[in-house]
Amino acid sequence: MSQSIDPSLLAGLEPEQMQAFWMPFTANRHFKANPRLIVGAEGMYYTSADGRSVLDGFSGLWCSNAGHGRREISEAVAQQVQSLDYCPPFQFGHPDAFRLADRLAKMAPADLNHVFFCNSGSEAADTALKIARAYWRAKGQGSRTKLIGRVQGYHGVNFGGISVGGMVGNRKLFGPGVDADHLPHTLLPENAFSRGLPEHGGEEMANRLEELVGLHDASNIAAVIVEPFAGSAGVILPPKGYLQKLREICDKHDILLIFDEVITGFGRTGSAFAAEEFGVLPDIITTAKGISNAAVPLGAVFVRDHIHEAFMQGPEHLPELAHGYTYSAHPVACAAAMATLDIYENEKLFERVREISPYFEEAVHSLKGKPHVVDVRNYGLAAAIQLEPRAGEATKRAMEAVLGAWEDGVLLRWTGDTIAIAPPFIIEREQIDKIVETIAAQLEKIQ
DSSP states (O other): OGGGSOGGGTTTOOGGGGSSOOOTTSOHHHHHHSOOOEEEEEBTEEEETTSOEEEESSHHHHTOTTOBOOHHHHHHHHHHHHHOSOOOOSSOOOHHHHHHHHHHHHHSSTTOOEEEEESSHHHHHHHHHHHHHHHHHHTTOTTOOEEEEETTOOOOSSHHHHHHOOOGGGTTTSOOOSSEEEEOOOOOGGGTTOSSSOSSSHHHHHTHHHHHHHHHOGGGEEEEEEOSSBOTTTOBOOOTTHHHHHHHHHHHHTOEEEEEOTTTTTTTTSSSOHHHHHTOOOSEEEEOGGGGTTSSOOEEEEEOHHHHHHHSOSOTTSOSSOOOOTTTTOHHHHHHHHHHHHHHHHTTHHHHHHHHHHHHHHHHHTTTTSTTEEEEEEETTEEEEEEOOBTTBTTHHHHHHHHHHHHTTEEOEEETTEEEEOOOTTOOHHHHHHHHHHHHHHHHHOO
């Protein structure tokens, strides 16, 4: 296999050097026979190993919201490495951790005033689930341990996250996880080709939570966790009224509501948080990705005042929450995040999402009627083009379209038989046109 690789695709690597790295969420044998190596990035573009400029239609992996090669971030990171490269987060701290948490709390809706730092969306999800269970124990209701997720939900790849997540491919290999049940997904046939939030089925789908409460009893349920819209499963949007009804049912039964905003947080919808955009206040929000423009890994979990206060009891010399990570609030990650927030604010990038989203919506919906297209979904700067699966070869049609787009100079992502689009917020109209025209050309080519 290694002898047949085009040397121009290897960026100076020897073919044997391709073998040691076990790549995540990747068909390793397929990739290593046909490498897609990236060697640089600037603005809206990646540079491939063979020297091509590739338009980033997916913000890297939902995360480089401000585009690539931002000097403000790289300079802040370099300065931080020189001044304080690491600080232990257990029983010690550094000023920027407190500055960043304070700034984030002021951005968050209502009384989500306390921030716990981790390193990724997966860690943020498991942190939130542990906080939810520990909260009820602190309140004297230790029987509340069951967690409710949603089919087609994605909450990272740690054991808590895959337990409440609802993507079978992420669960089937790993045996029993955390005690969890699942709401149905919100992808309804009658809502195909919706623009923005779908019209049909919102309260009806949310009311399925009442059935789970009836099955398990509220006294045993700690929390419900959902993405405001399901990103990794292919931009599956909540029908109108769905999130509001979930909040109402959780309030009725005194169940915590967690929003996983790893994808939607920091501007993807046009608001800082989807909770704000959709007018629903959760008890906990998880974030990562766009918080630091992906320059340095960072995650953050926001909790409301009453949750934080429940832990601030007992002897003051003992840790209130036996949880954390070696790299929680890493100084370099905090520096990257502060610089990223400056860019969002100074360039008004969340407002820019709102301004360009109508053009983006028109563009992606122009793909309706193209070969194989059975649905188009969008909100803010996120969209999914769902394709009819090829008989006996699930996922291959979308995979071929995305790999063809890469060859034609556009980076996208496939998930199942869906092509996902989520460009950086600095995208221009002609670049939106390039993405959509490239997809349209690939749909005409593939079988």
